[in-house]
Amino acid sequence: MGSLLRQLQQKSASASQFVMKHGCAYYKQVLDQNKHYIVKEPTVEQCQELSKQLLYTRLASLPGRYESFWKEVEFLKNKIRNRQDLKLEEIGVAALFAGECYAWFCIGEIIGRGFTLTGYKV
Template identity: 65%
Template sequence: MAARLKQLQSKACQATQFVSKHGSAYYKQLVEQNKQYIQQPPTVEKCNELSKQLFYTRLASIPGRYESFWKEVDYVKHMWKNRHELKVEDAGIAALFGLECFAWYCAGEIVGRGFTFTGYYV
């Protein structure tokens, strides 16, 4: 166990040295590549204005999202009505989607309990 800890400390030290040598160059390159997204002047007031713009833009997009949601619901209703015409591929995709939703639910439950597995006897 002590050897593992020493190895982990060594790896962490190497990673820290790499970041300290190359981190600032990477930061400068990243800022330079994305300078069209940087607002000038970079003030608190500008940040507040941008956050309000984002909030109200998202708020304004709700009716479009609402309409898209009901279109999807209508599509599912139509597919359910005509389920005798359903292809195996469509049924497989629906099953995989359901399985993925269940897996995300289970993962969320595990994370919510603090990564503990309860109710299982090993």
């Protein structure tokens, strides 16, 4: 166990040294490659305009998302209608997804109650 811990410490130290050595250069490279996205003199007005552009761009994408949603619903309905043709792996993936959703719901409930199982704090 001690040797495993030593190996982990050595690997983390070498990784942090690599980041310290190459991180600044990578940061400068990314900024240089994307400099056309950088506003030279950011002002409050420009930031507000960009936020409005983002909002209305997202709003404009809603009809396409709505259409995609209904296509997915129709696909799911067809799968349910022809459930005798389902493969075992498709059933397994669906069961795993349902179990994961249920688990996240339960964890969210526990967090919402203040990390108590019964809802009463002692």
